[in-house]
Amino acid sequence: MVSKMRQAAESEEKGNFRKISRDKYIIAGIVTFLIFSLGITLGVILEDYRYTAIEEINLEQEVKYLSLQSQYLYLSSFSNYDNCPILSTALKETMEDLSDSLSEVITSEEEKKVSDTRKRIIMRRYLLDNLRYWLLARESKEKCNLDTVNILYFYSVECPSCPNQGTVLTYFKKLFEEKLLVFPINLDFRNEEPLVEITMSQFNITKYPTLVIDNKKYEGVVRKEQLQQIICNSLRQSEYCNSLPSES
């Protein structure tokens, strides 16, 4: 017992070279805090800038859409002209712009749920744009007899097999380019956007993913071969369809 106490006292005495550099810990804490707050502030500023840029793009697309719609209206009111070539080139150009900038939005969105209010508004606007373009594309296809395939793609962030369908669609978009028009509709917005509800009830959508290809509904994931067949059946000519045996 005594020896233990002596030992303890001895070690206490021996430990007197130990110091605690308290001021350094505090300064290090403050510096770390400052660096982190600087980083977070910068992040917030960058995020803000990002949204402004996205909004600008949206605005530009809206103007483009307006222009396209006016062209369409104008040309269709003088129906004795053969105005379709002009319309189809205009449509193609706009579509390419839309798919370029917005495919990035889908891929980033597929991975996580959108919670930010600002982002939700942007996404909702994007959704509306897609529906409008789809209507226009459908109408111009009927009137002008364009050789395109319009696909409405209903999906949800929660559905596990939707990314698979997305991959297949992206693949065909790359393959057929301007002949294939894909309009992704995120069904998570149906509580906020009544138009989604309308489209859903019109096509009687009950499960994800669902594709509507030229007014025909395909439920569940449509595989690559099957989708190629469907697309090729509605296209009049395409270099990628020749190899298919069951082409009608």
Next chain:
Amino acid sequence: MNNVINILLWIAYVASLYFSVFMLLVYLDKKKSFKDEASNINIAKYPIVTVIVPAYNEEKTVIKTLESVYNLDYPKDKLEVLIVNDGSKDNTEKIVTEYIQNKPNFKLLSHSNQGKAASMNRALKKAQGEFFACLDADSFVDPLTLKKMLHIYEHDQDQNLVIVTPAMKVYQPKNLLQKVQWLEYNVLILIARLSSHLDCLYVAPGPFSLYRTEVIRKLGGFDEHNITEDQEIAYRVQQHQYRIKQCPDGYVYTTAPKEIKPFYRQRRRWYLGSIICVHQYKKLIANKKYGDFGIMQMVKNLLGFTLSVTGITIAAYLVLIPLFRYLKNMILIRFNIWPYLYNFKLKITFMNFLLTDFRK
């Protein structure tokens, strides 16, 4: 799962930044004393020093190691060299016997294979030196290192200073892996130098740490059950309130693993040993009695090892999940990637940069 990973990542960021800033502050504070710390090989007394060389299947390098000991700038009659052949299966014993024939201060001890710590303990019992050093048979010591280290003992005049650690360097780095390690070892020399000023050293490297014989004997020698006995002894010394200092230019050259597999095995042993040691000495964690060592170093080690384990898991997760997704996508399009290549546009705009989500 994602949230857990994010939180862990943020803890890792904050902790590593905090300790880096702290070390920087220590550096700025001690900058002046760094300059005064010039190496000195002038010593008044020449105490007897024992060099222990444990060897297990080291026929390729052992002679070079002994040669470096032989070339130490120190009086031969004050230097005792004990080579412990730890039941080698190769020619180590024969080669060493030949080498030490007409060198009276070199002695060879042989026993069946018992491990490095046991070999050193056996030699420690026979050692006559006031100080002793261990030198792994794959390492080579600089001729002046011993004098520089003894100068630190002499200059310090503190009976509680019981270990002086060397500055370890990689011996002739050839391939990339060794060069990376060379860089790492050099950075570690600086970190150890800073830690030495804080009395926070927690490892006495196997190659040529110089111990005070009497104290190490009193503490019971090396732990034969620990896989990293060189860390365990340092922790034990710290626990008993003894001091460890580094000799910043006492160079020792060690052979770093050339291939991935031995490299992995070495690191695994080190890090596993670290975790075991931290667990074994957990009473020191955040213990004010141990000053900076308890408050900072032990917490840092604890955090470091926990975070590195989780870090590896996260890295695997971050690599494997996208890899899996990529493979799945390839299967979905039947590995037909040419439309992607055909349409590949290298268009990097400012917008792309803005759309990148850096948190992912």
